[in-house]
Amino acid sequence: MRVGLAAMAVAVGAMMIGAPLDAPAATSTVKVLQLNICHSGVAGCYTGERVMTKAISVISSTRPQVVSVNEACSGDVERLRAAMGPASTMFVAAQRPAGNPVLCVNGQEYGNIIMVAADLAGGPGVSGRFTAQDSSTEMRAWACLPAGVLSACTTHLSARDSSAAMAQCRELLARAVSYAGTAPTVVAGDFNLRYQGNPNIQNCNPAGFYRKGDGSVQHVFATTSLAFVSTTRIDMSGTTDHPGWLVTVTRG
Template sequence: MSVRLVLGVVLGLVAGAVLPASGASAATTVKVLQLNICHSGLVGCFTGDRVITKARAVIGANRPQVVSVNEACAGDVEPLRQAMGAARAVFVAAEHRNGTPVTCTNGQSYGNIIMVAEGLAGTTGQTGRYTSQDTSDEMRVWACLPAGVLTACTTHLSARSGSSALAQCGELMARAVGYAASGPVVVAGDMNLRYQGNPNVQDCNRSGFYRKGDGSVQHVFASTSLAFVSGTKISMSGTTDHPAWLVTTTLS
C-alpha cells in the first residue's frame, strides 16, 4: 500500500493560538462526527450547498473534536474546518485508475476529509490508495492525521463489492493497529458494510478496538483507550442520504 506524506493540505492555526471549547473545554472528551455529505454533484442525493450549511450547523451545535467527511469536494475543507474552530484538516482525493483525481461537477477534486481539533491533532497527514479495489474507475483511498494526542482516520469504501470493501477496511484497520502503539486511534467513515451483513463489518475489527455503527453503513472504530459513552444519529434534514453519526468517547 502506498503512503503519501501530506504537507500542503494540512490546515491549521498558528502554534500557541487560544483553543475554543471544541478542543479544550473537556480535554478527556473526544466526540467523533461522521458525515457523508454527497456533495459531488455526480449522484442523485446531491442537494447543492444546502448540505454544507447543514453540516456546519451540526458541527457547531455538537462541537466534535474529530470530524470525518465523505463525498466532499476540496473546496468544502475550509468552511467545514472553520465550523470546528481551531482544527487541522487533511483532504484526500479519490483517484481514477490512471492516478488522476476524481472530480466533482464543479471541477474540484472529490474525496474525503479528516479534521481534528488543534489541541489533539498531529501536524502531518498521511494518505493512501488501497491495494484492494473493485472493478470501477473510482479507486478508494484513506486519510489519517497521526501522531497527536490521538490519531484519526477517514475513508469511504467500495460500494460495488462487499469483499473489496471488507479488504479495504482490513487494510486501514491494520494501519490503525500500528498507530495505536503510540496512542488512542479513531477510524470513521462510510464503510458500505453493515453489522451482521454479508460480509459483516465486524469482521474487520481488530483486537484493542471496538466498533459503533449507525445501524447502516457508517461506522466509527476506536481503540479501547477511548471509553465509549454514547452514539447518536442526527438528522441532516434531507440535505444528503445519510444521517450524521456522532460517537462520544472519553480518554481513559
C-alpha cells in the same frame, strides 16, 4: 502506501492546517462526527448548497473534536474547518485507475476529509490508495492524521464489491493498530458494510478496538483506551442520503 502522485500531493499539502503554537489543554471528552455529504454533484442524493449549510450547522452545534467527511469536494474543506475551529485538516481525493483525481462536477477534487481539533492533533497527515479495488473507475483512498494526543483516519469504501470493501477495511484498520501503540486512535467513515451483513463488518474489528455503527454503513472504530459514552444519530433534513453519526468517548 503513501500517495506519491503529484496531483494528490498538491491537494493534500494545500489542505493541511497546523495547530497553533499556544494550543489549549487537551480535553478528555472526544466527540467523533461522521458525515457523508453527497456533494460531488453526480449522485442523485446531491442537494447543492443545502447540504453544506446543514453540515456547517451540525458541526457548529455538536462541537466535535474529530470530523470525518465523505463525498466532499476539496473546496468544502475550509468552510467545514471554520465551523469546527482550530484544527489539523487533510483532504484525500479518490483516484481514477491512472492516478488522476476524481472530480466533482464543479471541477474540484472529490474525496474525503479528516479533521482533528488543534489541541489533539500531531504531525503531518498521510494518505494512500487501497491495495484492493473493485471493477469501477473510482479507486478508493484513505487519509489519517496520526501522532498526536489522538490519531484519526477517514475512508469511504467500495460500494460495488463487498469483498473489496472488507479487504479495504482490514487494510486501514491494520494501519490504525500501528497508530494505537502511540496514541488512542479512531477510524470513521462510510464503509459500505453492515453489522451482521455479508460480509459482517464486525469481522474487520481488530483486537484492542470496538465499533459503533449507525445501523447502516457508517461506523466509528475506537481503541479500547477510549471509554465509550454515547452515540447520536443526527437527522440531516433530507440534504444527503446518510444521517450524521456522532460517537462520544473519553480519554483516560
